[in-house]
Amino acid sequence: MDTKTTPSKRTGGRSAAVIHNVRTAVEELVEEKGQDRVTVPMIAERAGVNPTSIYRRWGDLPTLINDIATYQLDPARPLPENGDLQRDLTAWASELVEHYRNPVNAALLRGGASAAGERQSNCLRNRRTEAGLILQRYPDSPVTDDDILDVVVAPIIYRVIFVPWTLEDTTAEHLVERLFR
Amino acid sequence: MDTKTTPSKRTGGRSAAVIHNVRTAVEELVEEKGQDRVTVPMIAERAGVNPTSIYRRWGDLPTLINDIATYQLDPARPLPENGDLQRDLTAWASELVEHYRNPVNAALLRGGASAAGERQSNCLRNRRTEAGLILQRYPDSPVTDDDILDVVVAPIIYRVIFVPWTLEDTTAEHLVERLFR
Numbered sequence: 001m002d003t004k005t006t007p008s009k010r011t012g013g014r015s016a017a018v019i020h021n022v023r024t025a026v027e028e029l030v031e032e033k034g035q036d037r038v039t040v041p042m043i044a045e046r047a048g049v050n051p052t053s054i055y056r057r058w059g060d061l062p063t064l065i066n067d068i069a070t071y072q073l074d075p076a077r078p079l080p081e082n083g084d085l086q087r088d089l090t091a092w093a094s095e096l097v098e099h100y101r102n103p104v105n106a107a108l109l110r111g112g113a114s115a116a117g118e119r120q121s122n123c124l125r126n127r128r129t130e131a132g133l134i135l136q137r138y139p140d141s142p143v144t145d146d147d148i149l150d151v152v153v154a155p156i157i158y159r160v161i162f163v164p165w166t167l168e169d170t171t172a173e174h175l176v177e178r179l180f181r
Numbered sequence: 182m183d184t185k186t187t188p189s190k191r192t193g194g195r196s197a198a199v200i201h202n203v204r205t206a207v208e209e210l211v212e213e214k215g216q217d218r219v220t221v222p223m224i225a226e227r228a229g230v231n232p233t234s235i236y237r238r239w240g241d242l243p244t245l246i247n248d249i250a251t252y253q254l255d256p257a258r259p260l261p262e263n264g265d266l267q268r269d270l271t272a273w274a275s276e277l278v279e280h281y282r283n284p285v286n287a288a289l290l291r292g293g294a295s296a297a298g299e300r301q302s303n304c305l306r307n308r309r310t311e312a313g314l315i316l317q318r319y320p321d322s323p324v325t326d327d328d329i330l331d332v333v334v335a336p337i338i339y340r341v342i343f344v345p346w347t348l349e350d351t352t353a354e355h356l357v358e359r360l361f362r
Contacts, residue, residue: 035295036243062217114216114295116343150336150356158335161294161342175331 021047026068031104035111062115075126085138093152093172100160101167127153151179202228207249212285216292243296254280256307266319274333274353281341282348308334332360
């Protein structure tokens with residue numbers, strides 16, 4: 001199952017172009033039509049690929065949406081590095097908030113949510129990995145990656161899904177402050 | 182919009198029977214077929230009502246699913262009352278965890294999540310109201326309803342949607358402990 005949802009393993013040439021075109025098609029179509037009205041044939045046409053290529057690579061539409069929602073936040077981007085754990089986490093959480101204040105990204109996350117529950121989503125796994133990478137630099141940290149997921153990531157994702165209008169410039173900062181109280 | 186999604190205002194006689202039958206039909210069908218394969222005509226047939234009655238009352242399927250997911254946790258049920266805020270909140274959060282450990286309720290929440298984002302979901306509003314009602318009994322409480330939503334409810338809902346297998350008997354207790362640390 002998981003190999004299907006990590007197309008980043010083959011990023012060269014034609015394969016990378018297909019992923020890029022399909023991703024762009026999904027983003028455009030979700031923005032234009034709303035996620036409920038997007039179908040695989042529609043995505044295939046816009047991306048200029050055969051629907052069977054999409055089914056072969058992703059399996060089904062919910063998996064594709066979940067996958068796209070993940071890769072929007074590039075897992076290979078550099079993580080904040082300010083020499084201070086609280087500042088690093090605030091910068092990192094702010095990126096997350098900014099990303100999901102874009103309505104397309106929020107809609108994709110909601111789509112991912114409806115398809116989630118049977119296996120760890122890539123999105124969640126990437127956030128946990130990133131939290132772990134930041135923590136590694138601070139071996140005396142009083143907080144764990146579980147704390148970061150519960151106190152910072154969960155309230156952000158909860159807001160994105162259910163009350164996106166409550167995401168503010170200071171949300172990330174306030175949540176990270178709570179972690180160090 | 183909101184009046185459509187609060188059918189509890191008319192709970193007598195035929196109307197109550199329709200709501201009950203539709204709700205039961207949705208639960209059964211989600212369990213049998215998975216939420217993605219459930220349609221309004223299917224629900225209408227199982228509930229013995231006309232599809233137009235469903236569209237008139239709920240508008241569309243995502244709104245119906247969101248509504249059902251809400252009413253699963255009876256908003257009129259008595260709230261825990263142990264004379265101690267931490268114990269009350271632990272009991273209340275444990276109810277929430279127990280409720281969502283039922284895979285049908287979790288699937289309905291995921292469906293509600295995919296339909297959310299444009300208005301406050303009833304589910305969320307009910308939880309916030311309940312947190313407020315419990316807090317009213319403890320005027321000297323050091324915590325606010327926002328704290329309860331962020332520190333207790335958000336991590337539970339996040340787990341339900343993305344990592345349901347991490348919900349444990351002690352999850353509610355641990356989250357509420359963090360609130361009082």
